[in-house]
Amino acid sequence: MSVRLPAFSGLTAFYAAVRHGTLTGAARELNVSQPAISRRIAALEEELGCPLFDRSRKPVQLTQQGRDLAHVLRGSFGQIETVVDRIRKGRDQGVVTVTAPSGFVGSWLIPKLAELEAAFPEVTIRIISQEYGDPERPGDVSVRFGLPDAGVAGEARVLGNGVFPVASPLYLQRRGVAPDVASFDGMTLLTMESARRHWHDWPSWFQSQGLEVPRDVRLLDFNSYAMVVNAALAAQGVCLCWSGLLGDFLESGAMLRLGQAQAHSARGYYVAARDGLAARAEVRAVFDWITERGAEEAVA
Known part of the structure; x- marks a missing residue:
């Protein structure tokens, strides 16, 4: 059963207001008047059947429903921004995006950045840190923590158990x-x-x-x-x-x-290329590098 989504203009107005903290900031970003932002948010609240802001308090704060919606929009718009940025820059620009939990990024990947960049001098590496429970953002190479997933083609364990x-x-x-x-x-x-x-x-x-x-x-x-x-x-x-x-x-x-x-434990860090074996050559190369370096350190 499909669910009818609210108007996109209302969602963008609400999300802009949340990010900026003011209707004025949201209006400036979307290039509309402040009353227009207010009307769009009011129409969104009417369509959802609940308030998204608690206006009885100063400063105005999000209700629980507002926090829930802001959380999912943050991940959804993040995915859109990632894909749009990749499309605008073109697939031939040699950019490889790596998404991984913050612990893996800070403790394992960042100390090896110089080595990674030296291995791929023609590739621009973009790293996105992702916490547990956050909506997923697509990466060319994705590292996750958990149990092995047989449904992910070509997934490999990075570290030991x-x-x-x-x-x-x-x-x-x-x-x-x-x-x-x-x-x-x-x-x-x-x-x-x-x-x-x-x-x-x-x-x-x-x-x-x-x-x-x-x-x-x-x-x-x-x-x-x-x-x-x-x-x-x-x-x-x-x-x-x-x-x-x-x-x-x-x-x-x-x-x-x-x-x-x-x-x-069977739980651990697993890495996969988004397009599997069909991934671009530079994506496969970065995937192989992370897998091989992880295997080396797991037995060191």
């Missing part, structure tokens, strides 16, 4: 413990909200070792793995690491592995 704890030397020094620590008593364990659905969180990691979470640990929760890693680098606690993901930090000594215990 081992999961183990790491921390900065400064944190261990403050705690007065060595890297071969056998107990996590009294430590701060860094985790993230979505770990319970997408990741290996600390309770499941301890369970894999036949242990319970020590009672006197402190759990510090974040909403992205990039923030977890930054907190660990800032000597704020211990975080879990996927084999190969934090290899650059471990190699430089910025982080140390704690003990030899590790869990194993």
